[in-house]
Amino acid sequence: MGIIVGGLLARLVAVQFAYRGEPISFPMLIASAYSGFIVWHMGYSGSAPLIAATPASFVSESLGETIPLTSTIFSWWNLLAIVLTMVVVALTLYVIAPRSVPEKHIVDESIIAETLGKPEEFPSRTAADKVDNSRWLTTGFGLIVVTYLVTHFASGGSTTLDIVNWIFLALILLMVSNVNELLSLVHKAASNVGDILLQFPLYAGIMGIMTASGLVTVISNWMLSVSTPETLGLWSFFSAGAVNFFVPSGGGQIAVQGPILLEAGAQLGVDPSILIMALAYGDQWTNMIQPFWALPLLALAGLRVRDILGYTTAVFITSGITLGGAILTIGFLFAS
Template sequence: MTSPGTTTSRRNPFERVMRPVNTVVERYIPSALVFAIVLTFVVALLALLLTDAGPVDVLVGWGDGLAGLLAFITQMALILLLGHMLANTRPVRRLLRVLGGLPRTPVQAYVFVFAVAAAASLVQWGLGLVVGGLLAREVAAQAREKGLRLHFPMLVAAGFSGFVVWHMGYSGSGPLTAATEGSFIAEQLGTTIPVAETTFATWNVVAALVTVLAVGAALALVSPRGDDVTELAVDARVADVALDDEVVTPADRVDASRVPTLLLGLALLAYLVVYYARGGSPTLDIVNWSFLALILLLVRSPFEAVALTREAAANVGDILLQFPLYAGILGMMTATGLIQVISDFFVSVSTEQTFGLFAFLSAGLVNFFVPSGGGQFAVQAPIMLDAAARLGVDPQVAIMAVSYGDQWTNMIQPFWALPLLAIAGLKMRDILGYTTVTLLVSGVVFAATLLLVGPG
């Protein structure tokens, strides 16, 4: 089956090898909401079987926990909302059009889309997701105009592959949660962990760079050659967000003016300058305010800001619906002592040197069932931090191990690919063969990094 607006040739051998995996993913993996519901009942059953808690204890722990992460849920929703808005501002869209004309060969195009998407994901994960899809379409359209034949599914896979480093960057929800005063991680540890020890630790920065280089090289090696391509046959570039900016009344003139958003953006920028000048470090809130300030400075009017918000809001619903379920799961595990049981298991199978590796692998598995980085961190980080403390492993190793595992198996978990695939007009099966390469190569880098870091 091919996507609308494409011309097709025979499948390359790599795609044929991945066809059974594609079938399983599309036919048997349910929605992320169903996973969250199933996981709720699985955890409840485990609590009944492995702890002394009774049904009422489990139920109360779940119900009390549902509202336990409301501030965190808002922060995660804002990150996705603001990333989508920023990617669709006119200056960013103009930049993408300029970037779209730079590649001169197919391999350059694939690696370039990956590199730009990776850079955007390191800056802000919502931005990276949207930029990957928009840039893939832009590169394909401009290549078509120049007579350059590109395999469009490969372009989109390259764009999504950039997401494999998002949790190592500026908007990584795990490290930022640990750095935020009053967060559930700060309460567990009794202190915050600054991002200088996680996101900006030398070993994490080097690992991110090595991952980008290794995955870029791997994508270049597996890219289709010759006539074995599926081209985008039409100009499918996404139009700029439509503005409802008819100016009729004096109030409309205010809404169409740049002054209100510019003044607010400058005020927010001034606050951020003062915050950092006084020695502040990035937190979830500060990261969100930095992107809000940038958006306010880039938009031309409140009309545009409202239109971008309306366009981006459709992507936030999944977080608002699913995260309370993850909070309830965390509440169950905490109230019944299931966290301690699972922590005991990891302590029994790990050493100081191998703990990071086992935490990473388990996080990669959990990500299939809790595909949101923030949601997974809420469920798994307390367990790993407790186990790390008992083994004498630095908490930053546990935090980054969970973060690495989350971003790693996103490459074969369709939840976060869906917004990008919608922009590109493809299905998961069209890109899975290539993103599996990203999974394998990045997994080697992540595992090696955590083994080398050891207990921290």
């Protein structure tokens, strides 16, 4: 969701600059939107910390307990790392932004027309159409979900992967105008993620090969063999970044690497929350040069991977220093 919202905002900014007659690099704006993805796994929808906080997951079975989000996503050190990373990324993009914009990098007229177009209208010819166009239907279902969530938290329930999904569903139902708008948005979203849907089986096959062949274990164990309690988090970060090229799914990656990292952490006495977030940091880090998740954004913008790769590579370098430095610092703080 963050990628698409960022892409839409980038389009709006590009259109506003074009409307004022001020040139701005559209590929740079789209790269900036994608660069916001560098903090996704540190945030509320991060697969690894959510799975670690979910009862009956392999993490809770391995440790005998769950890892609460207050120890991972909402820990002081992770929140500080988010702020630092965002500042570094913003400064990086500011420094490398082109001062003179070639004509081919200005937003296309078709993008301007599409962005400024009138919102889709849905006629109400029949009673069924009136129901579908009524806001009360989606709002009603949204309030039902909200009621469930309030009851869940009031009774002492925790935030898990399922609960986060329910929260996003409630927000969607409350924000759309009616059922027809919801269906239209789903259809448009499906067309934007079509490339990802086609490639997921391929990457699932690669993940299966890497797991069955023991390659993931070899990569992880080699990096862990040179680790100390202070540096295990850093090497976990690097190994997660390497594996992400072949398994670009946060949920799939923790399933593959998680048991290995947790076992190593138990042997060295490292807090498992550090290793969960090290995996999350590494997964999001190499997304900057792994174009898999950029595909829907590029489709939305009508660009190619090479149009944004130069910008995202710079972000990859500076964010790598920031994220790696953060996880290394935490390793030393927790070990001391």
